[in-house]
Amino acid sequence: xxxxxxxxxxxxxxxxxxxxxxAPPRPPRDIRVKRALLTAAASIFFVSLNLAAQGEHIFKGExxxxxxxxxxxxxxxxxxLACTVTHPRRGASYVLTNPEKNTSYQLTGHKKPKxxxxxxxxxxxxxxxxxxxIFVEDIFRALPPAVTQAKSVYIDCDACPRGMAxxxxxxxxxxxxxxxxxxxxxxxxxxxxxLLSANPYLGDYVTRDGPDKRPVKVDIxxxxxxxxxxxxxxxxxxxxxxxxxxxxxxxxxxxxxKDRLEIEERAxxx
Numbered sequence: 001x002x003x004x005x006x007x008x009x010x011x012x013x014x015x016x017x018x019x020x021x022x023a024p025p026r027p028p029r030d031i032r033v034k035r036a037l038l039t040a041a042a043s044i045f046f047v048s049l050n051l052a053a054q055g056e057h058i059f060k061g062e063x064x065x066x067x068x069x070x071x072x073x074x075x076x077x078x079x080x081l082a083c084t085v086t087h088p089r090r091g092a093s094y095v096l097t098n099p100e101k102n103t104s105y106q107l108t109g110h111k112k113p114k115x116x117x118x119x120x121x122x123x124x125x126x127x128x129x130x131x132x133x134i135f136v137e138d139i140f141r142a143l144p145p146a147v148t149q150a151k152s153v154y155i156d157c158d159a160c161p162r163g164m165a166x167x168x169x170x171x172x173x174x175x176x177x178x179x180x181x182x183x184x185x186x187x188x189x190x191x192x193x194x195l196l197s198a199n200p201y202l203g204d205y206v207t208r209d210g211p212d213k214r215p216v217k218v219d220i221x222x223x224x225x226x227x228x229x230x231x232x233x234x235x236x237x238x239x240x241x242x243x244x245x246x247x248x249x250x251x252x253x254x255x256x257x258k259d260r261l262e263i264e265e266r267a268x269x270x
Contacts, residue, residue: 066095154190161242206231
């Protein structure tokens with residue numbers, strides 16, 4: 001999905017009006033690592049997943065403003081784990097907290113967690129058990145229960161002229177192969193909307209009058225997983241693979257969503 005500096009992380013720093021950064025034609029190491037994670041036992045709330053080949057672990061929790069000095073992870077009182085996110089100081093440290101387990105870990109590394117302060121996240125990284133520090137390799141927001149507990153989806157190909165017309169069938173085939181969701185013909189009866197488009201989503205699925213009327217250049221394939229009641233996008237990604245590879249791009253986006261969801265679902269079973 002991402003190369004070099006993780007694209008999903010970089011998207012958190014773009015202005016809201018800017019289009020997201022899309023993946024190159026070949027998913028590099030990042031996708032291979034995350035798909036490899038799914039073959040092992042994942043973990044939740046600081047029960048880590050070991051990738052023998054990569055030395056990486058998975059963690060879930062809330063990103064909070066940490067103390068000035070690092071320390072080993074340990075049991076702490078609920079008061080000690082109160083999440084502080086306001087007015088972070090320059091150079092402040094951050095921790096990943098779990099009040100249910102009364103544990104916390106320091107976060108460090110080149111993936112800065114500041115953009116996720118106060119959010120429930122999934123962290124991939126290496127744990128130094130002596131200092132209780134996670135050296136962050138990747139970090140992204142945890143999916144809400146509305147996604148992880150969803151049973152049905154509605155496929156909507158919006159702003160899909162010319163080559164984009166292939167996106168609907170490609171999504172239908174990919175979802176059928178996956179078998180995770182019932183595909184329903186009525187958006188009002190779906191738990192989630194899978195919105196495909198050649199234009200970036202504006203968050204107006206519920207409030208706008210009719211389909212997207214913006215000009216369309218079929219170059220980027222966008223996928224948003226949308227709440228049919230509020231129009232909020234729970235998850236999104238894109239592929240800038242041009243008009244000739246819309247079908248391939250769509251199936252790859254569905255596969256990326258599948259990988260992302262299965263990481264959290266398998267973690268939740270532990």
